[in-house]
Amino acid sequence: IRAGALAAIGAAGNTGELEALRVQYLGKKGELTALLKQMGKLSAEERPVMGQLANAVRAEVEAAVEAQSAVLAEKALEQRLEAEALDITVPGRTHKLGRRHPMYTALDEIKEIFISMGFTVLDGPEVELASYNFDKLNAGEGHPSRDWSDTFYFDEDSRVMLRSQTSPMQVRAMETMELPIRIIAPGRVYRKDEVDATHSPMFHQVEGMVIDKGVTMADLKGTLNTVVEMLYGKGTKTRFRPHHFPFTEPSCEMDVQCHKCGGVGCPTCKGEGWIELLGAGMIHPKVLQMSGIDPEVYSGWAFGIGLERTAMRRFKIADLRLIFENDVRFLEQF
Numbered sequence: 001i002r003a004g005a006l007a008a009i010g011a012a013g014n015t016g017e018l019e020a021l022r023v024q025y026l027g028k029k030g031e032l033t034a035l036l037k038q039m040g041k042l043s044a045e046e047r048p049v050m051g052q053l054a055n056a057v058r059a060e061v062e063a064a065v066e067a068q069s070a071v072l073a074e075k076a077l078e079q080r081l082e083a084e085a086l087d088i089t090v091p092g093r094t095h096k097l098g099r100r101h102p103m104y105t106a107l108d109e110i111k112e113i114f115i116s117m118g119f120t121v122l123d124g125p126e127v128e129l130a131s132y133n134f135d136k137l138n139a140g141e142g143h144p145s146r147d148w149s150d151t152f153y154f155d156e157d158s159r160v161m162l163r164s165q166t167s168p169m170q171v172r173a174m175e176t177m178e179l180p181i182r183i184i185a186p187g188r189v190y191r192k193d194e195v196d197a198t199h200s201p202m203f204h205q206v207e208g209m210v211i212d213k214g215v216t217m218a219d220l221k222g223t224l225n226t227v228v229e230m231l232y233g234k235g236t237k238t239r240f241r242p243h244h245f246p247f248t249e250p251s252c253e254m255d256v257q258c259h260k261c262g263g264v265g266c267p268t269c270k271g272e273g274w275i276e277l278l279g280a281g282m283i284h285p286k287v288l289q290m291s292g293i294d295p296e297v298y299s300g301w302a303f304g305i306g307l308e309r310t311a312m313r314r315f316k317i318a319d320l321r322l323i324f325e326n327d328v329r330f331l332e333q334f
């Protein structure tokens with residue numbers, strides 16, 4: 001038994017085989033156990049001799065099982081290490097990292113500034129009703145801005161459209177929010193413009209609006225001047241020019257000083273020294289009234305700022321097309 005067991009155990013190739021052998025020799029129904037059970041048939045002199053021998057064999061077989069088990073574990077570990085080994089000489093894969101777009105950096109800065117002044121940021125639909133984009137903003141039937149040549153309509157009777165400005169968010173805020181209101185609403189807008197260095201059929205605006213008792217044009221100018229200084233640095237000059245929008249009265253446009261003006265022939269401002277940044281004004285009493293706000297009690301101002309332009313001024317970008325191309329060589333510069 002001893003010789004057979006030790007040879008078989010030493011040759012066991014895996015733990016399953018080894019366990020089967022252990023049971024075969026040492027188990028309750030194993031060969032050694034069977035032998036010990038027959039001890040009663042032996043004479044009194046033979047019994048201790050046989051008992052000793054059997055126990056010695058048992059101990060030896062047990063030790064052999066243990067030793068082989070260790071050998072197998074070692075082998076298994078070696079195999080695993082081999083299988084899982086990394087070849088550290090293989091060249092790595094390069095991960096291409098994206099870049100935050102400069103326009104979104106500018107938007108984040110604008111949001112931060114207005115949030116710090118107590119404004120709420122709103123999000124609204126790009127597919128808009130013409131009633132919100134025009135009628136409720138005092139641009140009724142026949143207003144030139146409603147023209148098919150300027151606006152992307154979805155239907156024949158010009159009721160659903162891609163918004164041409166973020167100003168419908170003024171109306172949506174007035175209709176849904178408690179007074180006083182302080183909001184900004186950034187988003188995409190669409191106009192039938194050909195692509196060139198300053199135009200694109202899709203661009204971004206940030207609408208801003210304040211409605212409260214006793215709000216004046218001075219508040220509008222003061223707020224926008226503060227925002228421009230926070231965005232472009234202390235001492236940056238602005239200029240307000242009279243303008244016309246159907247939904248504000250009086251209306252104005254705000255210019256900001258050209259940042260790289262070489263005077264005559266400057267490519268950014270065409271030598272004028274100023275860049276137009278936004279439209280603004282005091283909300284027209286009719287607009288307040290149409291949205292259920294009493295213009296005798298409340299007044300408000302609003303502005304709409306071009307986000308691409310703001311980013312171009314902020315990061316000294318000369319051509320609008322660079323903003324939309326997303327060339328990494330461009331994006332990596334910011």
Ligand code: PHE
Pocket residue numbers: 164165166167245248278279280281302303304305
């Ligand atoms: N919506 C105007 C535009 O797109 C900008 C504007 C917004 C003007 C709010 C006045 C008040 O040109």
